[in-house]
Amino acid sequence: MSTAVAELEGVAKSFATGRFRVDALRGIDLRIDRGEFVAIMGPSGSGKTTLLEILGCLSRPTAGRFSFCQRDVGAIGADALARLRGEEIGFVFQSFNLLPRLSAVDNVELPLVYRRVAPSERHERSLACLERVGLAHRAQHLPGEMSGGERQRVAIARALVNRPAVLLADEPTGNLDSATGAGILRLLQELHGEGNTLVLVTHDSAIGKQAERVVRIRDGRVDGSGDGG
């Protein structure tokens, strides 16, 4: 019996943009189990990124129930939510979102800084993660001195460093050429093979095919869910 990492019941999210209200999600029911590799797919504007943001506790649903690791996200405070993000979620963004002024290893350390991990342990764990993504030799380089693929590997190392319950990746290959993207995807596959839960947003069906399960989103609703491939 697998345990649920995330459970969504009737989750909706709307944004007020000036005088208009945009309903990005209109009632999502979804369950993601530990160890799964789920691809969320859909055309642009379908709400897939919004869904990922909610899964990553970067924003809260405006309606419905979302529990993450058996905790009701709607009921916990901002600080607890920040801790949840830091400890249980590893985020990989399309545009990497590394801090340009920090070296690779300092970027990877960042989640540990906010968890108050001692500097020596922080450094050790960060170097180990960089080694895992094949960038130990670039630890002291700034993001600006690295290629796109290398930057995304640093971002993945940062996502891994807290041994999170789930890795969330938003179009992780969107800004990379196909060869580099394939390498990143291979890395993510390997991490999944090592037992990490992986949720990946993409509009590329070739990537979707590699997932165990594909969740299709259209107009803020789940359009279909099935096995990948």
Place this chain on the structure above:
Amino acid sequence: MITGDALRQVGIALRSQRIRTLLTMFGVFWGTASVVFLLSWGRGLERMLESGFTRVGPDIGIAWPGRIGEQYTPAAHRRELWFTRGDIDALSRLCHWAGPIGGEALAWSVVSYGERAYNEDVRGVERVNFELRSMRVAAGRPISATDVEHRRRVVVLGEAVRARLFGSADAVGSSVRIDGLRYDVVGVLARVGTQLWRDRSAIDDQVWIPLTTLLANRPRNDVDEEVVDTLLFHFPGPEHFADAKAEVRRILAERLRISPTDDEAIYVVSPAQALSQIPMGDIGGVFFLLAATTLVIGGVGIVNMMLDAVHERRSEIGVRLAVGARRRDVVGQFFFETLAMASVGGLAGGAFGAAGSWLLGRFQTADLIPVPILRADVVLLALGVMTAVGLIAALLPAWSASRVDPAQILRSE
């Protein structure tokens, strides 16, 4: 441990935005320096006015006679009044607040030495006048009681008169002629400098001879008394000027057989009173306003800079929140960054302003240019306000940025 981390993040942020950091620090620096300097200068100006008015002694009152007022007697009978040495003695005996008391007789006379001759303000004085005017001699000796008693032809020159007649040479021991009569120069008055308040000439331009000598050479045919033109008196402090003035008028009125309320009969003035009529508060207010304006301008500059910085770094805030930073972690970082900039810039500015004020005070040679007077409360005020402005400017936008969903920040970038 976490403080070390926070400081390290601050150091990285400040170093990486070198220009912005330097400009912000310069803003705080200049603002603090200007405020320190302006307020010190304002205090200096007050002090200068005070000293300019009170160089001849802060607590001196001067009385001179007029005529009996119109409402007291028909115009044709408006008797001209005068004071005598007897009045001085009477006042010395009877006054409670005023004292010591002296008199002065005035005469414009030609004073000559060799080829040089000038029309000078010659005053007949006694020994007590030196004390009343807070004057000492720079060379020689003052007029003595014996000089007065024996109507000696001796003279003490004001410094400017000495310079006019003798140039760079010593005057004591030489003799000058006053209205053709020979006087021995026994002393030279110490230089007073610019006087913002004076009766007739400045003291540097006066020539002092014994009162009796002057009276003997300027007989008033209509009266046989020893007439003095002005009365000088001391009083214990500015708050007692009114008391002293009232009793002097009361006693003189009795002796002159006039009404003590007759304003036209006896005039009494004092530099302290003149000084009190200068709106010192308004002057201070102007400087305060200048300083406040400087602070506001500096503050707006800092606010602008920090708003820009926070806006520029919204994505950084988003990333930090996404990897587990709490709102207070983010706000704290901006707090320490601003505090670092404000304290470095502020301390440097305070030191610069203080050093500037001090140096100007050191090398001041001109007579009546206000010397900045440094005060700790001024420095602290400037530092405190600039730091507070910077912190508010940094914290408000950081706080508002950290309030929104991290998703919203990350998306807007």
